Amino acid sequence: MLVEAGNGSSGDVRVTTNSVIVNNQWQFLTYVLDFENQTISLYRNGTTLTASGTLVANVDTSNSWNIGSMMGSYNMNANLGELKVFKSLLSSSDITDEFNGTKSRYGL
Numbered sequence: 001m002l003v004e005a006g007n008g009s010s011g012d013v014r015v016t017t018n019s020v021i022v023n024n025q026w027q028f029l030t031y032v033l034d035f036e037n038q039t040i041s042l043y044r045n046g047t048t049l050t051a052s053g054t055l056v057a058n059v060d061t062s063n064s065w066n067i068g069s070m071m072g073s074y075n076m077n078a079n080l081g082e083l084k085v086f087k088s089l090l091s092s093s094d095i096t097d098e099f100n101g102t103k104s105r106y107g108l
Contacts, residue, residue: 001042001049003031004070007058014040014053026081026106028099034089035059046099048092081106 002015021027021044030043038057042049067083068076082102090098 001029001031001044001051003033003040003042003055005033005055005059007056007060010056012054012056014042014051014055016042016049016051018050020044020049026103026108028102030090030095030098032090032095035061043092043095045103046096 001020002013004013005011021029028043028045030046032041032043033055034040035055038055040051040055042051068078068080084098
């Protein structure tokens with residue numbers, strides 16, 4: 001899992017230290033971007049993942065964001081069951097609750 005972001009003059013990437021995506025299996029992937037504190041937390045199936053890298057300062061949030069691709073290339077080859085975007089930050093327990101409330105729809 002990774003998040004890549006920039007501010008017009010520089011950019012950075014936050015990526016999990018281990019390969020965590022499992023092919024042909026439903027997974028609940030969560031990215032929590034805290035622009036104020038310049039942090040990104042990554043979760044898979046409600047569990048926090050170890051990741052490296054940072055969020056570059058002053059990320060431009062007024063432009064378009066790409067989900068599942070990098071500026072129109074490296075497109076994701078997957079089926080999305082749901083995509084949710086929240087205005088406020090979710091806590092670890094919020095994410096676990098979301099996972100537990102969703103997983104039965106996908107056979108877990």
